[in-house]
Amino acid sequence: MKTMLLGLLVAAAGGDPPPAYVQGSSVNLRMEADKTAEVLQTLPIATECLTLESLEGGWARVRCGEAEGFVVGTLLGPEKPSVEKLAAEAKDPKRTLLQREESALRAATLAPEDTGLQKALGTLFFERNLEAVARLKNPSLRRPFEFDCTVNDPERCLKSISTSYLDGVKVQVETRGRLFVVAFGAGDVLTVYRGRFRFDNRRFNETAKIQVKGEVLEQATALLTSVLDKALFPGVSASSDVYSRPSFGQYVLDEAELAFFRAIPGRWALLSMEAEDGIPRLRWHACLKRPYLLRFRADIHGRVLVLIESGGGSVEYLWVAAVSKHENTLRLTLADIDGEKTRQEIFKLPDAGGDIAYLGELACTHVFQKYPDLGGECLEGGP
Numbered sequence: 001m002k003t004m005l006l007g008l009l010v011a012a013a014g015g016d017p018p019p020a021y022v023q024g025s026s027v028n029l030r031m032e033a034d035k036t037a038e039v040l041q042t043l044p045i046a047t048e049c050l051t052l053e054s055l056e057g058g059w060a061r062v063r064c065g066e067a068e069g070f071v072v073g074t075l076l077g078p079e080k081p082s083v084e085k086l087a088a089e090a091k092d093p094k095r096t097l098l099q100r101e102e103s104a105l106r107a108a109t110l111a112p113e114d115t116g117l118q119k120a121l122g123t124l125f126f127e128r129n130l131e132a133v134a135r136l137k138n139p140s141l142r143r144p145f146e147f148d149c150t151v152n153d154p155e156r157c158l159k160s161i162s163t164s165y166l167d168g169v170k171v172q173v174e175t176r177g178r179l180f181v182v183a184f185g186a187g188d189v190l191t192v193y194r195g196r197f198r199f200d201n202r203r204f205n206e207t208a209k210i211q212v213k214g215e216v217l218e219q220a221t222a223l224l225t226s227v228l229d230k231a232l233f234p235g236v237s238a239s240s241d242v243y244s245r246p247s248f249g250q251y252v253l254d255e256a257e258l259a260f261f262r263a264i265p266g267r268w269a270l271l272s273m274e275a276e277d278g279i280p281r282l283r284w285h286a287c288l289k290r291p292y293l294l295r296f297r298a299d300i301h302g303r304v305l306v307l308i309e310s311g312g313g314s315v316e317y318l319w320v321a322a323v324s325k326h327e328n329t330l331r332l333t334l335a336d337i338d339g340e341k342t343r344q345e346i347f348k349l350p351d352a353g354g355d356i357a358y359l360g361e362l363a364c365t366h367v368f369q370k371y372p373d374l375g376g377e378c379l380e381g382g383p
Helices: 006-010 083-091 097-110 115-134 154-163 226-232 256-264
Strands: 019-022 026-030 039-044 048-054 059-064 065-071 143-149 170-176 179-186 189-201 210-223 267-272 294-297 304-309 314-325 327-338 340-347 354-361 362-365
Touching: 006 304, 019 059, 059 179, 083 097, 083 210, 097 115, 097 226, 115 170, 115 179, 115 226, 143 154, 143 256, 143 294, 154 170, 154 189, 154 210, 170 226, 179 226, 179 304, 226 267, 226 294, 226 304
Parallel strands: none
Antiparallel strands: 019 048, 026 039, 026 065, 048 059, 059 065, 143 210, 170 179, 179 189, 189 210, 267 294, 267 362, 294 304, 304 314, 314 327, 327 340, 340 354, 354 362
């Protein structure tokens, strides 16, 4: 937006200065001419104000209705914003995607019931974010994730993993080749993940499974206005479950904590240490023809879910709420899947040259072929 010549507005001969109009989709009216000052009011686009004084640093003292305060002068203009003009700017291919998106947002804010403008804004939002990740050379983070999907559709797979074990969140996914953008709406907060992924469906006809691997390379947050909500999540309901699920952002570990889990195997075979000959035995799932497992599963959000299998086909699910490392152990704070109870556990890593670890008193190994199994018969309904 071109800088407004505040002096022309202020220097009217006699009477009040001519009106100035809010040009942005919304503008903060502050108590002082400082971006950290208290916000007195949020002014929507096209609000009429009077410029009382132009200040150094690009600020202006204004009166808007009954309220008086300070705004950034470039966010005001002498002409009242027009839906038609802004909609035309949003379609102009000569403008950058960011400029077109801003014009679409302003137009949709002026005409909040126009579904065509909402659709255009949503399309430009995802196009701009996909372009941003395509040009990304120095990621601000690297958060890997990996999962199996049973649907041969990359966007549905990414949406499924993004909403897994999550409550009260709207999710929308767009992909382009190996690039992805995931938008989350939680209350009045918009969070965006941008990254790259690999969708390996070569054996889908044989296994009915697809392996998905990827990395979140950037994460950003912004205010989710009602206009953006309609544009990004049309017809999308917030995720919910009959069970209590974590809220968005709960149990997310920082990069240092996640590094502890990246340094160890994600799958461990459970062992019985009670044989008279002193040789550990794999606790055997006779029906699945494999050992019972302990798994540490990191998801797209940076949470780690611990799964502990046991006889009868039962699985205990626990969130890692906190982790620290001390010498050869990980000290874990684990929360049950409903978040109602927590407990402290020690995960003792294998000694140098060894392969057996302990979660509390539960022994396990990451070398699956080294030990004999306990055997057993697969009975109807499970072992």
